Amino acid sequence: MATFDLELVSPERLLLSRPVEMAVIPAYEGEMGVLPGHAPMIVALRGGVIRVTEGGRETESLFIMGGFAEITPGRVTVLADEATPLASLSRTTAAQRVTEAEAALAAAANDAPEIRDRASDRLMAARAMQDAAQAA
Known part of the structure; x- marks a missing residue:
């Protein structure tokens, strides 16, 4: 192939x-x-x-x-x-990253749109990591 x-x-x-x-x-x-x-x-x-x-x-x-x-x-x-x-993903680390990303997004509520977008992207990536860690 x-x-x-x-x-x-x-x-x-x-x-x-x-x-x-x-x-x-x-x-x-x-x-x-x-x-x-x-x-x-x-x-x-x-x-x-x-x-x-x-x-x-x-x-x-x-x-x-x-x-x-x-x-x-x-x-x-x-x-x-x-x-x-x-196989190396940790559920604990992933959950911690989600918590940190949620806090960063909340803290960016009054910031410029670009900063909020980056914080939102980090949160989506952290949630994807958490999903992948639970499925592994």
């Missing part, structure tokens, strides 16, 4: 760099499946799970807090704000 190169980079390190058959990424517009030969684009990513398929089966699942993906016909590069293997 045809493959493309997938690279997943976080600020701390390179997490993944290998040929894969398919990747499903959490784009802001919704879940997006990427196959070899995909049309070139750059997409913003929300908090969610990246699922990697190799050999006809899902081989890897990683939670990202957001970021960007550059897609070309032969390569996908994901620049994640933060990335964690799904």
Whole structure:
């Protein structure tokens, strides 16, 4: 089966760099499946799970807090704000992040719209992390 190169980079390190058959990424517009030969684009990513398929089966699942993906016909590069293997997510940490994000959003109630939007994005990512941690 045809493959493309997938690279997943976080600020701390390179997490993944290998040929894969398919990747499903959490784009802001919704879940997006990427196959070899995909049309070139750059997409913003929300908090969610990246699922990697190799050999006809899902081989890897990683939670990202957001970021960007550059897609070309032969390569996908994901620049994640933060990335964690799904099996390593902690329910306690996720719940704490939701609490902190809710407090930050409440504190930003009278701030500029851009600040409120960033706080809202953080809350949505924290809730997605909590959902992923409970499902793992």
